[in-house]
Amino acid sequence: MKLSKILKDGIINDNPTLVQLIGMCSTLAVSTNVVNSFAMGMAVIAVLVGSNLVISILRNVIPDKIRIPAFIVVIATFVTIVEMFMKAYAPPIYEALGIFLPLIVVNCIILARAEAFASKNGIIASIVDGIGMGLGYTVALVALGAIRELFGAGTILGKAVLPASYQPAGIFVMPPGAFILLGIMIGIFNLARKKKSSSQA
Amino acid sequence: MKETIKLGVILMIITVVSAGVLAISNNLTKDRIAELEMAGSLESLKEIFGDSADFKPLDEGKLDEIKGSTPSVLEIFEVYDGDALIGYAIKNVSKGFGGDLVLLTGFNIDGTVAGLDVLEHSETPGLGAKAEEPEFRNKFVGKSTSEAITVEAISGATVTTDGVLAGVNEAREIFNNQLSN
Amino acid sequence: MSIPAILISTIFVNNYVLARFLGICPFLGVSNKMETSAGMGVAVTFVVTLSSIITYFIQKGILDVLGLQYLQTIVFILVIAALVQFVELVLKKISPTLYNAMGVYLPLITTNCVVLGVAILNIQEGYNLIQTIFNALGSSIGFTLALLLIAGIREKLELADVPEVLKGFPIALITAGLMSIAFLGFGGLV
Numbered sequence: 137m138k139l140s141k142i143l144k145d146g147i148i149n150d151n152p153t154l155v156q157l158i159g160m161c162s163t164l165a166v167s168t169n170v171v172n173s174f175a176m177g178m179a180v181i182a183v184l185v186g187s188n189l190v191i192s193i194l195r196n197v198i199p200d201k202i203r204i205p206a207f208i209v210v211i212a213t214f215v216t217i218v219e220m221f222m223k224a225y226a227p228p229i230y231e232a233l234g235i236f237l238p239l240i241v242v243n244c245i246i247l248a249r250a251e252a253f254a255s256k257n258g259i260i261a262s263i264v265d266g267i268g269m270g271l272g273y274t275v276a277l278v279a280l281g282a283i284r285e286l287f288g289a290g291t292i293l294g295k296a297v298l299p300a301s302y303q304p305a306g307i308f309v310m311p312p313g314a315f316i317l318l319g320i321m322i323g324i325f326n327l328a329r330k331k332k333s334s335s336q337a
Numbered sequence: 338m339k340e341t342i343k344l345g346v347i348l349m350i351i352t353v354v355s356a357g358v359l360a361i362s363n364n365l366t367k368d369r370i371a372e373l374e375m376a377g378s379l380e381s382l383k384e385i386f387g388d389s390a391d392f393k394p395l396d397e398g399k400l401d402e403i404k405g406s407t408p409s410v411l412e413i414f415e416v417y418d419g420d421a422l423i424g425y426a427i428k429n430v431s432k433g434f435g436g437d438l439v440l441l442t443g444f445n446i447d448g449t450v451a452g453l454d455v456l457e458h459s460e461t462p463g464l465g466a467k468a469e470e471p472e473f474r475n476k477f478v479g480k481s482t483s484e485a486i487t488v489e490a491i492s493g494a495t496v497t498t499d500g501v502l503a504g505v506n507e508a509r510e511i512f513n514n515q516l517s518n
Numbered sequence: 519m520s521i522p523a524i525l526i527s528t529i530f531v532n533n534y535v536l537a538r539f540l541g542i543c544p545f546l547g548v549s550n551k552m553e554t555s556a557g558m559g560v561a562v563t564f565v566v567t568l569s570s571i572i573t574y575f576i577q578k579g580i581l582d583v584l585g586l587q588y589l590q591t592i593v594f595i596l597v598i599a600a601l602v603q604f605v606e607l608v609l610k611k612i613s614p615t616l617y618n619a620m621g622v623y624l625p626l627i628t629t630n631c632v633v634l635g636v637a638i639l640n641i642q643e644g645y646n647l648i649q650t651i652f653n654a655l656g657s658s659i660g661f662t663l664a665l666l667l668i669a670g671i672r673e674k675l676e677l678a679d680v681p682e683v684l685k686g687f688p689i690a691l692i693t694a695g696l697m698s699i700a701f702l703g704f705g706g707l708v
Contacts, residue, residue, distance in 0.1 A: 157546075157687050158543065160539075160542040160543055160546065161539050161540055161541070161542045161543070161631050162539075164539040164542060165538070165539035168462065194351075197347075198347065198351075199343075199344055199347060201344055202344045202347065202348050204599070205348060205596065205599055205600075206347075206348060206351050208595055208596065208599060209348075209351050209352050209355050209592060209596065210351070210355065212355070212591050212592035212595050212596075213355040213358055213359060213592060215591055216359050216362075216588060216589075216591050216592060217358070217359065217362045219591070220362050220363060220365075220366040220370075220588065221362070221366060223366065223370050223373075224366035224369040224370050224373070225369070227373050227377070231457075235635055235638060235639060235642070238590075238591045238634070238638055239540075239631045239634060239635055239638075241591055241595050241634065242595070242628075242629045242630070242631045242633075242634050243631075244543060244629055247629060288462065288463070289462065289463065304463050306461065306462065306463040306464060307699075309462045309463065310461065310462075310698075310702065311536060311537050311538075311539065311695075311698045311702075312695040312696070312698040312699040312702065313695070314539070314695075315691050315692065315694040315695030315698055316691070316692050316695035316696075318691050319684070319687070319688040319689065319690070319691030319692035319694075319695065320688070320692070322687055322688045322691070323681075323683045323684045323688040324683075326683040326684075326688070327683045330683065352592075352596075355592060356589060356592070359588055359589060359592070360588075363588045434705060434706055435705075436532075496706045
């Protein structure tokens, strides 16, 4: 498989958030603004690349029967490392992501990639797959975060971009806004993919 | 049976290696984390009392006594200017709208509020979250500790305001009854 | 926090699904029918409560004593995975009826973030054993409630004329958003 194809699959064709519809919890929870979204995306990329790499290396050593617990241990190790370093070097972001940082362990994206890709493919391909899937997640997350921050607080990256007369619609940064916006985003993505496939046909 | 043992051993090896890796990375980061935790309070203390002041944690026996009667107290600092005791800062927990509020209230020894910082909260962005902005916090500066402290509520966030006031007034009573004499 | 306050908070005010975003995957995945939702709810309640008690003792009895708090995530998730397997085995042997009702949902529970989330939050909030048990019960009842409510709505939605691109997940998410607005009304109750 070509590496560029693996990358493109992760970001567009098999986008974990918008197409595969997995890893929803953290997507909804941390996307209150662009900074949190981006930081969470980076944390997931780090874990995903790390776990894909190690699982790809060990893919012939780990017996089939215990592969799930073995994967979980590897993933949990990387999550804890990311957690420690974030706590030490980026404490405000560590606080903002809160419980969703350790919960990366049960983020279906990571286990799904370990099971579906890294345990069957070579090291380089697995790393690229981790980057692609991670970027796909990050892109969806940052887009959602940007919309929520813009309408919910009138800012982007903490800087005011809408005129002061704009009354921020707090509902966007509250939980209901996350659900409704993500629903609409997936709908729009569906529409775009459908248009593309019908124009190709 | 042999198969089971083999599987167990492999899983065990993976787990032990993981634990080892984590122990190493814990050692790499723990000093910095501890440093940051102290620095977090220190920064807020300096914001309230100014850069030149020195801070010392309250004597542990006395802190335990206060914690015994008021469990919501987390930490208390003595504030010094050179050798002279100029005030106290009390870190305590109160209840807001979305969850716990962790507050740090500074008191001058002459019986006025030196300042307030909201260290942790989970209030609604745009409403209760305004409690952490200086515009709201500065309303407390200079208030006398001889009577219950009140301020104008944040519009749309009465519960948050009440939570902050409850925490500040609890700290005020500790300051009046257990510290300032 | 008192026991009634914990229950009201976890079931209504800070509902794990609608306000804290935990357990979204099963919430959207199995909420097509009332019947499956009820089965999932029972299975989750059982596993969350049991795993909260076990992880509580592991944290207090082993991790805190040995100063190994940094192994929390890895130990908790292994305990949960093992527990789920164990419950599955025991149920199969002891009560085939119950296994038939709950069994299919059990493998899905390991990666349900409610389970690990509640276990970690119990420790973070500094709950004692009694509070831990009621926090676990309350949060899984809240999860079940949200699941049943949306399943009821989605059964009706199947008959509605939803735009093609919004069918399935998108409309379920939008419905969840509206439910979440309703649950905001519980804010400030405790």
